[in-house]
Amino acid sequence: MKKYNFGIVGATGAVGQQVLKVLEERNFPVAGLKPMASDRSAGKEVTFKGKPYKVIEATPEAFDGLDMVIFSAGTEVSRRLAPECAKRGAVVIDNSNAFRMNENVPLVVPEVNPEEVKKHNGIIANPNCSTIQMVVALKPLHDYAKIKRIVVSTYQAVSGTGLAAMEELKIQSKALLTGDEIKIEVYPHQIAFNVLPHIDVFDDMGYTKEEMKMVNETKKILNDYTIKVTATTVRVPVLIGHSESVNIETEKKITRSKAHELLSKAPGVILQDDPYNNVYPLPANVAGRNEVFVGRVREDYSIENGLNLWVVADNLRKGAAFNAVQIAELLIKYKIV
């Protein structure tokens, strides 16, 4: 079996750490592994299959000889280094926002639009975490009944911001429980025992970039620009696991039982909808899981053809690392690398 030289930019970050775990769990055919990071983290060590690897600084030259590189070190790093990496022959799987809406860059969720990877020009974009889990859940419903409009409100974990935010939530929680003063560093306001309707920066119309990512990426991934989307994205004091309250309007009626049938056979979806026995998706249960969990399926009486859903996934896994590794697996499957 052919093996591949694999690079990870941002190997010490919250997502980078999960990429290493997923590669290991999937027994990905790694010939050589090159963990990279910004100069600040270069020199640190990461562990892969029980062995320590020194993290080197991500430079254009460092990409020489690699087959695939997952970037997860922020938009600025991707913008600067991903083209350099692609130029040197490695396929970039980019977890940042840098290239997602670029029409020459496929935006791929393997359960939804796997074939898109074939159109790559050196870079494939991994969508935003909150978009990925939503489209995985909506794809079977869209195929069956054509979605006309989506109204989504999110409940997003702090790990989406990174390891420092996870620390901040823990430290603030401890301080508030013991009556100590809290420090506010990562977010503009206290996140412990609070919710922040603010993820990423605001545009002129009052939307955040995170909200507009959900609007725009959903259309591109589902390859249907007639779908209307509106989003409100909110940070909640949860460490891992994004939750979403998703309301859809469809052309064709979807009954609750039809939705159950469609979702129970959808790839990458686990249906958890037995509320009478307190069974519904919960962020506390999804850490380390690669699937998208869907429950609270209800017909929406406020319109003719509507449905409410509750969608939960590990934002570091399906929302980032796992989706990226799935894309790498598609590159192998389609003999692109």
Add this chain to the structure above:
Amino acid sequence: MKKYNFGIVGATGAVGQQVLKVLEERNFPVAGLKPMASDRSAGKEVTFKGKPYKVIEATPEAFDGLDMVIFSAGTEVSRRLAPECAKRGAVVIDNSNAFRMNENVPLVVPEVNPEEVKKHNGIIANPNCSTIQMVVALKPLHDYAKIKRIVVSTYQAVSGTGLAAMEELKIQSKALLTGDEIKIEVYPHQIAFNVLPHIDVFDDMGYTKEEMKMVNETKKILNDYTIKVTATTVRVPVLIGHSESVNIETEKKITRSKAHELLSKAPGVILQDDPYNNVYPLPANVAGRNEVFVGRVREDYSIENGLNLWVVADNLRKGAAFNAVQIAELLIKYKIV
């Protein structure tokens, strides 16, 4: 100035405690105060204006001689004792779900439908906490542009469940931070660092009672049964302060600036919508406040006439105790007592 004999059933609970505070803050004309509770809490003491009051058991006879009684001890207690109280001549302001949808019982939010109190037959119902704050924010928009449909997702604090739930959140949080085992008692699942899409019991269609309260009470309070509402209600690890992501479709267009204008002069509303300076409503900032805070006002591009809003209020105050005391003040103003 005339003074009134005032009773509180559930005086030792999370809401009852706030009723005492609000009566004090508003300098409500109290002649005599009778704090009551189920027999389990009878005998305890509460404090009002610096003086201790012994809590007595709520019995039919205990209501003799009272002018107004706020009930906040759960649906079962209200169902059993509120009619007894009304029979003895006191006006009941009931905070439970027992009578809200009864057509002989006014369901009152003083900023929205104050005149309804005049139609009482001994009992006036205080709406559900999450409904109250939503209708206060929506009333000026409905008056201006007529709301056709509401899609709401909530982020509700544990104090809505009561003092035991507040303790459970604190104790579980502490245990998880120190790596100890957690105990799950009040909710069916862990609430610390988690979100639960489950408030109150489920109906046959998969909705919770809390969700259907928002649907039905909204129409009754706004006195418009053409409004369509769909709701998803979710418990979050916040102690005090419910937040709501509210999407509305209106007959007439409401621009963002028009919404700002309408909301900034709406009674009981504080507009906090300067996201570029990180100003938006936050549950951590509303504890002890009686107003409804509205921000994140955005035109919804997914429909012709749509608007997104973020609505936050202290669920124990405007969502319960303050709204109840406001109703009591209306009874005085309209010379009903």
